Amino acid sequence: MCYNLTVKKLAFLLTTALTALSFTSFTAAYAEEQATSYPDLASNLSFTSLSTYAVNEDMTSFAFAEGNYIYLFDVTTAFGNTYSGTLENNGAYLYYYEHTANISDIAFSGDNIVFTDGSASYKISDGKAASCDYTDYGTTSWITLSDSLALNVTGGSMNIYEGSNSVTLNDAAYSSLKQINGNIYVVRDNTLCVVTGSTYSEITVTPLTFEYVDLTQGAEISVGDAASVLTALHTEAAYVTLPAGTYVTNTDLTDLGGEYFAVGDGGTYALTADTAMLYLGTTSGGVDILACGSEVYLTAGGNTVTAIVAESYTAANAYMNTSSKVYSMPYMAEATAIDSIERETVVTVNGIYTSDLLQCSFAYITYTDGNGNSITGYVASNFITEYYFAAEDGEYEEAEYTDEYSEDNVILTVCLILVIVVLIIAGVAYIAYSSATDKRKERQDKTNEN
Numbered sequence: 001m002c003y004n005l006t007v008k009k010l011a012f013l014l015t016t017a018l019t020a021l022s023f024t025s026f027t028a029a030y031a032e033e034q035a036t037s038y039p040d041l042a043s044n045l046s047f048t049s050l051s052t053y054a055v056n057e058d059m060t061s062f063a064f065a066e067g068n069y070i071y072l073f074d075v076t077t078a079f080g081n082t083y084s085g086t087l088e089n090n091g092a093y094l095y096y097y098e099h100t101a102n103i104s105d106i107a108f109s110g111d112n113i114v115f116t117d118g119s120a121s122y123k124i125s126d127g128k129a130a131s132c133d134y135t136d137y138g139t140t141s142w143i144t145l146s147d148s149l150a151l152n153v154t155g156g157s158m159n160i161y162e163g164s165n166s167v168t169l170n171d172a173a174y175s176s177l178k179q180i181n182g183n184i185y186v187v188r189d190n191t192l193c194v195v196t197g198s199t200y201s202e203i204t205v206t207p208l209t210f211e212y213v214d215l216t217q218g219a220e221i222s223v224g225d226a227a228s229v230l231t232a233l234h235t236e237a238a239y240v241t242l243p244a245g246t247y248v249t250n251t252d253l254t255d256l257g258g259e260y261f262a263v264g265d266g267g268t269y270a271l272t273a274d275t276a277m278l279y280l281g282t283t284s285g286g287v288d289i290l291a292c293g294s295e296v297y298l299t300a301g302g303n304t305v306t307a308i309v310a311e312s313y314t315a316a317n318a319y320m321n322t323s324s325k326v327y328s329m330p331y332m333a334e335a336t337a338i339d340s341i342e343r344e345t346v347v348t349v350n351g352i353y354t355s356d357l358l359q360c361s362f363a364y365i366t367y368t369d370g371n372g373n374s375i376t377g378y379v380a381s382n383f384i385t386e387y388y389f390a391a392e393d394g395e396y397e398e399a400e401y402t403d404e405y406s407e408d409n410v411i412l413t414v415c416l417i418l419v420i421v422v423l424i425i426a427g428v429a430y431i432a433y434s435s436a437t438d439k440r441k442e443r444q445d446k447t448n449e450n
Contacts, residue, residue, distance in 0.1 A: 037286040038300040039217035041247045041268065045073060045087065045210040050190040052139065055180045056108040062192070062210065063096070063113050065103040070115065070124070072096035073210050081194065082209040090127055094214065097124055105137040138178040145184075149200060153177040153186060162200035169205065218249040218268030220260050221298055222285060227256045229281040230289065230336050233376060234329035237308040237353045237362070238279040240290060246271050248290075248297040253335040261298060278357045279305050280331060291331055294359065310351035310364065318365075318386040320345045326377035330362035339375050341367065352381055 047066050054063040062083070064071045072088040088096045099117060106115040113124045114134045122129040143151045152159040156172035176187040184195040188205060197203035230253065242248070250266030277290035277297060286301035325332070326339040330353050341347075347367040354361040363381040368374055 038221060038247075038249075038288075038298060039214075041213050041215060041217055043212060043214055045071070045212060047190045050187055050192070051103065052105050052137075052176045053178075053185065053187065053192050054106045054108050054113065054138075055183075055185065056111075057181060059181065059183075061108070063106050063108065064192070065106045065115065068099040068102050068117075069095040070097040070099070070103065070106065070113065072113070073212065081206050082211060084211045087212040087214070094216070097127065097129065099129065105139055107134070107137045109134065138180060139176055140179070141177065143177060143179050143184055145198065149198070151177065151184070151195065151203075158186060158188075158205070160200060160203050165200055167200075215268045218247075218298075219263050221249060221251075221287060222283075223256050223258060223261055224283045224285045224287070226261070226281075226283050226287075226289065227335065229283055230256075230333075231328050231338050232281065233338070234281075236310065237330045237355070237358070238305045239276050239308060239355075239357050240279050240288065240303040240305055241274060241276045242271055242290075242299060242303065244271055244273050244275075246275075246299060248299045251296050251298050253289075253296050253333050256335060264295070266295070266297075276357060278331060279303075280329060280336070292357075296333070308353060308355050308357065310353050313349065313352045315349040315386050318347050318349050318363075318384050320347065320379070320383055321385045322383050324379050324383050326365075326375065326379055328377060330358050330364075330378045332359055332380070338377055339369065341369075341375075341379065347384065349384060349386075350376075353378075354381075 045064075047064065050064060050066050052065045055061070059078075060075050062073045062075070064073070071094070073083070074085045074088060075083045076085040077083070087094050090096060090098070097113075099115070099122075101117040101119070103115050104118045106113065108114070109123065114132060114137075115122055115124075115129075116134070116137065121132050121134040123132040123134070141152060141154055145151065148163050150161045152161065153174045153176075156174055158169045158174040158177070160167050160169070170188065173188050174186055176185075178185050186193050186195055186205065188207070191207045193205045193207045195203065195205055247268060247270050249261070249268040250264030251261045252264050255262065275292070277292045280289040280291055280296070282288050282301045288299050288301045288303055290297045290299065320341055320343050323343045324341055325337040326341050327333075327336045328338045329336055345367055347363075347365040350364045350366060352361060352363055361381040362378045363384050364376075364378055365384070366374060366376045
């Protein structure tokens with residue numbers, strides 16, 4: 001039974017509707033995978049040409065500048081050097097703001113983001129940038145940690161000085177040294193890092209990880225060979241159990257003619273509890289197609305498939321009591337329909353499937369179509385009747401007859417019953433007649449005596 005399928009997101013999910021991404025290097029990494037399989041919705045923010053960054057006062061927001069784009073990451077949780085949160089967008093794309101020129105520096109001024117392109121400074125408000133007077137972006141070439149300890153970034157190198165000692169780290173890898181709210185940050189190999197340590201030998205440069213979930217990828221899951229997968233005959237019903245936290249995308253199987261699956265009203269979200277779903281198939285790209293009631297979901301393939309055991313009921317002399325579609329699996333949808341069957345068509349019932357995971361009870365049948373072809377598939381079990389058993393809501397109970405039971409025997413039995421009834425009526429009439437005769441005789445005798 002499907003339960004707890006709500007659209008409640010995990011705390012760090014995106015809170016606004018996003019669309020497809022194709023414009024920056026850090027999103028291009030999953031573009032190829034997106035066309036062949038269920039996307040990895042949980043991603044790590046990364047860049048190929050990160051120029052600068054900013055951190056707000058309470059470290060709940062990080063802003064990044066790459067080329068002419070600004071990205072705003074809002075922290076939800078933090079553990080160690082890893083931050084989980086949401087990547088804000090401009091209403092259409094994951095970047096927060098797109099400028100007309102490359103951005104050379106960025107900072108927070110209270111709750112606002114300010115930046116410069118080298119020619120002028122701007123403040124972003126309500127998604128728009130307006131010119132402003134701002135000069136203190138925090139980028140520096142020197143930071144003094146103590147009377148004898150200092151850091152210097154120049155020409156791509158970070159130099160550490162303590163007294164007469166010095167060391168140069170990773171030539172051509174460092175840039176944008178800043179001290180913000182008592183913390184020291186630097187960009188190394190296009191990754192924001194934090195610098196810690198209070199002595200020459202303790203200085204450590206640790207990269208920070210920013211995890212986010214990009215739900216927009218749910219809108220670009222390739223249909224691939226889904227149509228043929230859904231019409232392939234399932235010789236048994238099966239289900240999978242998805243653990244809590246699994247990402248699923250609600251979809252609609254009405255039209256599989258496009259490049260991508262349509263996204264249903266439920267959208268893409270993480271399950272809040274372990275959930276069992278009917279297994280409909282797996283595309284060649286590794287996307288599992290599942291159903292819960294009348295709703296269909298997509299998720300990453302590789303889940304364990306468990307068979308639903310059919311009731312060991314068979315019948316060779318069944319017929320359809322109504323016209324119906326025949327389905328490739330015990331799931332009624334246009335995408336799983338493989339044939340149409342007319343009322344009074346004789347079918348063989350190979351088994352009955354009844355489960356809370358199914359829309360109704362299904363019969364697994366075989367029959368011969370008008371062209372003489374043998375067809376096997378599924379129909380709702382209450383669409384089938386057989387002359388010697390009763391069907392009610394898919395529950396079949398075979399009547400108990402002797403081995404000699406036949407229609408001729410039934411006629412003979414009825415005739416015998418009629419003969420017996422006639423004999424009984426004749427007997428009753430004879431008794432009544434005899435009784436009346438005796439009474440007349442008694443009255444005649446009394447008359448004669450008088």
